[in-house]
Amino acid sequence: MKSRARRLLHPRSVAIVGASPRADAIGARVLRNLRLMGYTGEIHPVNPRYESVEGLRCWPSLSALPHAVDAAFLAVPAAAGPALAEEAGRRGIKALFLNASGYADGGAAGAALQQELSAIGDRYDMAIAGPNNLGLVNVHDRIALWTQGYMRPVAPGPIAVIAHSGTIALILIEDQRDLGFAYLITAGNEAGATAADYLACVVEDPRVEVVLMFLETIRDPQLFEHAAREAARRGKPVIVLKVGASERGRALVQAHSGTLAGEDRLYDAYFKSLGVLRVRDLEEMLETAVLFRANATPPPARGIAAVTLSGGEAALLSDVASEIGLDFTPLAEATLARLRPAFPDYAAIDNPVDAWGLGFDPQRFKLIVEALLADPALGTVVFSINASSRRGEDVPYPRAIAETCLDLTTDKRVVFINNSVGNGVNPAVRALLAPAGIPYLSGMRAGLAAVRNLTLLRNVSHAAPIQSAPSAPWPDDEPARFRALTQAGVPMVPTEVVLTREAAVSAAQRLGFPVAIKGVADHLPHKSELQLVRLDLRDAASVVEAFDALSAALARHARGEPRGHVVVQPMAGDGVELIVGIRNDPKLGSFVIVGPGGVLVEIANQASVRRGPVDEDGARAMLHETAAARLLAGVRGKGPFDAAGAARAIAALSRFGAARRDALATLEINPLIVGRESVLGVDILAERQPHTDARALELAPQRR
Numbered sequence: 229m230k231s232r233a234r235r236l237l238h239p240r241s242v243a244i245v246g247a248s249p250r251a252d253a254i255g256a257r258v259l260r261n262l263r264l265m266g267y268t269g270e271i272h273p274v275n276p277r278y279e280s281v282e283g284l285r286c287w288p289s290l291s292a293l294p295h296a297v298d299a300a301f302l303a304v305p306a307a308a309g310p311a312l313a314e315e316a317g318r319r320g321i322k323a324l325f326l327n328a329s330g331y332a333d334g335g336a337a338g339a340a341l342q343q344e345l346s347a348i349g350d351r352y353d354m355a356i357a358g359p360n361n362l363g364l365v366n367v368h369d370r371i372a373l374w375t376q377g378y379m380r381p382v383a384p385g386p387i388a389v390i391a392h393s394g395t396i397a398l399i400l401i402e403d404q405r406d407l408g409f410a411y412l413i414t415a416g417n418e419a420g421a422t423a424a425d426y427l428a429c430v431v432e433d434p435r436v437e438v439v440l441m442f443l444e445t446i447r448d449p450q451l452f453e454h455a456a457r458e459a460a461r462r463g464k465p466v467i468v469l470k471v472g473a474s475e476r477g478r479a480l481v482q483a484h485s486g487t488l489a490g491e492d493r494l495y496d497a498y499f500k501s502l503g504v505l506r507v508r509d510l511e512e513m514l515e516t517a518v519l520f521r522a523n524a525t526p527p528p529a530r531g532i533a534a535v536t537l538s539g540g541e542a543a544l545l546s547d548v549a550s551e552i553g554l555d556f557t558p559l560a561e562a563t564l565a566r567l568r569p570a571f572p573d574y575a576a577i578d579n580p581v582d583a584w585g586l587g588f589d590p591q592r593f594k595l596i597v598e599a600l601l602a603d604p605a606l607g608t609v610v611f612s613i614n615a616s617s618r619r620g621e622d623v624p625y626p627r628a629i630a631e632t633c634l635d636l637t638t639d640k641r642v643v644f645i646n647n648s649v650g651n652g653v654n655p656a657v658r659a660l661l662a663p664a665g666i667p668y669l670s671g672m673r674a675g676l677a678a679v680r681n682l683t684l685l686r687n688v689s690h691a692a693p694i695q696s697a698p699s700a701p702w703p704d705d706e707p708a709r710f711r712a713l714t715q716a717g718v719p720m721v722p723t724e725v726v727l728t729r730e731a732a733v734s735a736a737q738r739l740g741f742p743v744a745i746k747g748v749a750d751h752l753p754h755k756s757e758l759q760l761v762r763l764d765l766r767d768a769a770s771v772v773e774a775f776d777a778l779s780a781a782l783a784r785h786a787r788g789e790p791r792g793h794v795v796v797q798p799m800a801g802d803g804v805e806l807i808v809g810i811r812n813d814p815k816l817g818s819f820v821i822v823g824p825g826g827v828l829v830e831i832a833n834q835a836s837v838r839r840g841p842v843d844e845d846g847a848r849a850m851l852h853e854t855a856a857a858r859l860l861a862g863v864r865g866k867g868p869f870d871a872a873g874a875a876r877a878i879a880a881l882s883r884f885g886a887a888r889r890d891a892l893a894t895l896e897i898n899p900l901i902v903g904r905e906s907v908l909g910v911d912i913l914a915e916r917q918p919h920t921d922a923r924a925l926e927l928a929p930q931r932r
Contacts, residue, residue: 231451232355233425235323237366237411239299240269242373243290243321245312246303247273247281254327254375255303256282258363261379265365265372272297290315299323301373306330306359310344317352324349324420326359327375332417333360342419349420356420362394365412368435374412383408386437387517388430390415390423396442396469399510405518405653405668410436424452427466431459438520440513441468449815453502460503465524465685467505469513470495491813493837498816501839505681511649511674512681519643519678522667526685527607527641531557533600534580536612537588537625541647542580545612548673554680556580557605566599580612588625594632601638608641610679612672617652630660641682644668645675700887702914706748706795709912717880718897719873720909721797732775733768735796742766742799746911747778749792752785753913764799771796800908804859804869805899808878808909810840810885812893812917818886822850822878824859825899840882847878860902873907874900893917 242262247255255273259282262271273281276288287293290300290312300316302309306328316324331342342359349356357364363373367384382401385408391397394414401412411430415423423443428451430436439459446452459466472492499506507513534545534556549556556579559567567577570592571585583596600609611633615626626644633642644661646653649671661668669675703709710720722739726732736743747760755761760781762774775794782792805826811819820842823835836853838846851857851874862868877900885895893916897909 231425231428233421234429235355236357241297243272243297243300245274247275261372261374266370290319296320301325313348323355325357325373329360331359345419358416361414361416367409388436388439390426391442392444422447424448428455439466443470456502497837497839512677515669515674515678516681519667529607531606532608533606534610535583537584539582542582545580563603570595610643612645612647615654615657626657646670647672702891716884718877723795723797725793729772732771736771739798744797745774747782751789800901800910803901803903807898808900809896812889818889820882823854841886842882844875844879847875869902874902877907
């Protein structure tokens with residue numbers, strides 16, 4: 229999938245519109261930064277007020293240039309942008325940079341300017357970077373169309389940075405661990421090239437090994453998905469810090485699944501399905517980058533062990549690891565036996581390992597390390613050390629630990645973590661570890677999160693594309709919806725619409741007592757709160773009374789909408805109640821939500837969310853991510869229940885929902901009752917996509 233954004237990354241000739249001898253002018257900064265990076269291409273200042281700028285001939289306009297250049301940087305206010313873009317297009321310039329604010333970030337007038345700018349780019353097949361950004365730096369090729377006022381030379385390396393925020397990009401490149409960068413790209417308002425465009429470009433560059441992205445949104449999910457899968461195929465981790473995790477995410481409000489799977493959780497599932505690693509802050513992003521720069525391939529085994537010289541620190545490591553979802557692996561009996569000579573007889577040996585034991589001795593410590601590296605279940609060994617950056621050579625224990633590791637030969641990951649981010653990293657320890665390619669991280673929480681991220685590579689490096697069936701319609705009446713789900717492989721309780729008392733009694737007799745009677749209408753999603761549900765009716769008299777009451781309630785709640793109708797269902801019986809839902813996001817795709825259902829939805833507030841459709845193995849994994857799996861296994865003498873049938877129903881619903889991505893915004897079965905040998909859906913709630921149902925436009929806030 230080719231992107232014209234490639235033209236932005238490799239221009240061999242550049243015009244700078246608005247170039248000026250004033251040192252603080254944007255045009256002067258860009259010219260200065262090009263020279264600082266050692267740019268070898270042509271530079272053409274453009275400004276009708278000057279004959280020369282910084283020793284270069286200055287041209288009065290783009291049209292006056294002696295020939296078309298590869299790229300033009302417009303260092304001008306937003307109001308002048310579209311006219312100059314039009315001139316650039318007519319001149320045959322195929323790449324355009326704009327840094328000014330006041331476009332889509334500047335209200336309605338600015339948004340109109342940006343729309344005009346985008347249309348010009350499309351008309352002339354011109355790649356546009358920005359506006360409202362710092363520009364970009366192609367480090368290896370020494371190209372810096374970059375507006376930073378006090379730029380320093382950037383060391384080349386394997387890391388590509390793509391950020392919506394210029395400030396975040398500046399923070400990342402100020403890291404003191406010499407990561408080395410291939411690209412620094414700020415996407416800004418994305419009038420032309422998007423973050424997905426840039427990702428598609430950089431993953432194909434053999435000089436790039438790891439991509440860091442700071443995202444506010446994803447404007448081109450299809451291209452982003454293509455680029456992320458290509459990165460996974462090439463073994464290049466993509467690490468994303470996506471902002472917008474707060475409650476202001478646009479969750480649909482009618483269905484429980486809208487609360488259980490708000491917008492941020494959809495992004496979690498979306499990234500996971502693509503093999504993209506999501507981090508939660510800049511510290512985690514930087515430490516993950518340091519770790520992956522050393523070796524971005526999955527460790528040879530899943531297990532993780534930690535080693536420290538303090539019992540208190542070992543306990544803290546365990547607490548932090550538990551909070552961030554990292555599991556230290558129980559040590560094998562053979563490993564414990566090999567460790568025993570390094571510890572007092574009374575000492576309990578655990579993971580994390582408090583290696584102080586009989587006191588620090590290099591030989592005993594080597595025995596500990598060799599024992600851990602010999603454990604086939606362990607793929608990563610973490611050394612938590614205390615070595616302040618201010619202490620220089622005066623760090624005997626950390627130095628001894630590092631020297632021990634240098635003498636070992638292993639294919640397992642060896643990682644050092646300074647236990648406090650406030651201590652930085654010690655230069656003497658770093659000097660020992662760096663030549664051996666052993667990563668040295670800063671801060672216990674961020675460092676352990678990076679190690680957890682490394683283990684996740686095993687699960688996502690070869691993520692397969694998710695296929696979805698063509699869009700299918702959603703039936704208009706309740707019984708037809710129940711039948712459609714049953715035919716799709718989601719067993720649903722038989723349901724009959726009844727129009728009279730006599731029909732209600734007849735249906736109850738045909739279905740078999742006891743029965744449930746419900747009043748249903750599309751504009752009344754929560755039946756229980758409106759007293760539109762009567763359960764466990766055991767005779768004709770109770771059915772007649774319920775029919776009359778629900779018919780009257782439907783009339784009261786009509787409010788100008790279709791009145792709705794009464795349905796009769798047989799009671800489903802006892803079992804574990806699950807909530808199984810679909811959320812179809814117009815941008816990100818179809819998602820399936822699974823968790824404890826019925827009254828437990830509000831109490832447990834648990835759900836597993838994955839991009840759909842899922843297969844039965846994926847459905848089983850989702851059940852195990854919540855308390856649902858324990859409930860299905862049986863508790864307090866009840867069960868076990870039909871977990872395999874539940875997985876089949878979840879997988880079938882995920883296929884059904886994905887096939888109606890264009891028609892349905894949400895589809896929820898609550899509860900799906902899982903008995904000992906049966907699975908049966910009892911109630912459904914659905915919302916159409918806003919563009920297919922005017923009512924949904926009022927009920928469902930629009931997503932960003």
